[in-house]
Amino acid sequence: MKMDIRLAAAKFYDLNPSVPRDIPFYQALIPSHTATVLELGCGTGRVTIPLASDCRFIRGLDLSPAMIDLCCDKLARANLPAGRVAITQGDITSFDLGQRFDLIIAPFRVMQNLKSDVQVDGLFRCIRNHLAPGGTCILNVFRPAYAPDEWRERWLARGERLSWEVPIEGGKVACFERRIDVDEQHRVLYPDLVYRRYEGATLAEEVVLHLVMRFYYPEAFESLISGHGFQILKGWGGYEGEAYGEGPELIVQSKPGGMKPGVQAGS
Numbered sequence: 001m002k003m004d005i006r007l008a009a010a011k012f013y014d015l016n017p018s019v020p021r022d023i024p025f026y027q028a029l030i031p032s033h034t035a036t037v038l039e040l041g042c043g044t045g046r047v048t049i050p051l052a053s054d055c056r057f058i059r060g061l062d063l064s065p066a067m068i069d070l071c072c073d074k075l076a077r078a079n080l081p082a083g084r085v086a087i088t089q090g091d092i093t094s095f096d097l098g099q100r101f102d103l104i105i106a107p108f109r110v111m112q113n114l115k116s117d118v119q120v121d122g123l124f125r126c127i128r129n130h131l132a133p134g135g136t137c138i139l140n141v142f143r144p145a146y147a148p149d150e151w152r153e154r155w156l157a158r159g160e161r162l163s164w165e166v167p168i169e170g171g172k173v174a175c176f177e178r179r180i181d182v183d184e185q186h187r188v189l190y191p192d193l194v195y196r197r198y199e200g201a202t203l204a205e206e207v208v209l210h211l212v213m214r215f216y217y218p219e220a221f222e223s224l225i226s227g228h229g230f231q232i233l234k235g236w237g238g239y240e241g242e243a244y245g246e247g248p249e250l251i252v253q254s255k256p257g258g259m260k261p262g263v264q265a266g267s
């Protein structure tokens, strides 16, 4: 098994106060209370656990044992009906769960961690193989803030900056984003997240998480999805009703079959 890049950083994940307000969005898209849901890259269960009350069964899949351990601890305390949630360790680009789902989701930009076309192809192949008849999938990436040739000059130039800071007992945790590199040609960012835990004013611990974030422009994201043989059903630009291509996010619901280009604005 590969090294868990989130081993030391996982414990800081749920402290982040600036995660998207996406849970009601996904809850509203669960087709019925008898639906089955698969969450790709479920992490600590931030979305999995609240969605569990709105469906018959939800499975979370994640690569990181450290994130899964935290998810399972939270699940043990969540008092959900037996058999409502299952968590599996695995790679979202190559899995076979022997089960099909009515809805497959990948909240908080999970698929941007996939750097290569081979991985992205694997993701779409696995989604197709795990959707029940009539099932849909919702994918999310951020909407790029800069033009394709501006990243080096504008994104990289900002260096390290504070993302968030929260008080904890006896001190605080601060998370900084350190911008390491950008591959403009292949549209990949290399940010580090630097977590610093302070006891009082003294730095007690520093953990660095090296991330890969492949980015997609609105049209390219649609083409990626339809190019993998999925029919686009709806698109959104964020969780506050923003139109596709206008808000901070790109969120697309699709289903297998058809190459219909263009998204219909979400309501």
Ligand SMILES: C[S@@+](CC[C@H](N)C(=O)[O-])C[C@H]1O[C@@H](n2cnc3c(N)ncnc32)[C@H](O)[C@@H]1O
Pocket (backbone or CB within 6 Å): 006, 040, 041, 042, 043, 044, 045, 046, 047, 061, 062, 063, 064, 067, 090, 091, 092, 093, 106, 107, 108, 109, 110, 113, 114
């Ligand atoms: C930003 S977190 C999102 C977690 C959760 N979806 C949420 O919204 O809070 C990204 C998660 O994707 C997982 N991940 C990244 N690449 C993966 C892969 N190839 N297979 C499975 N999980 C992956 C990471 O381990 C991490 O838990």
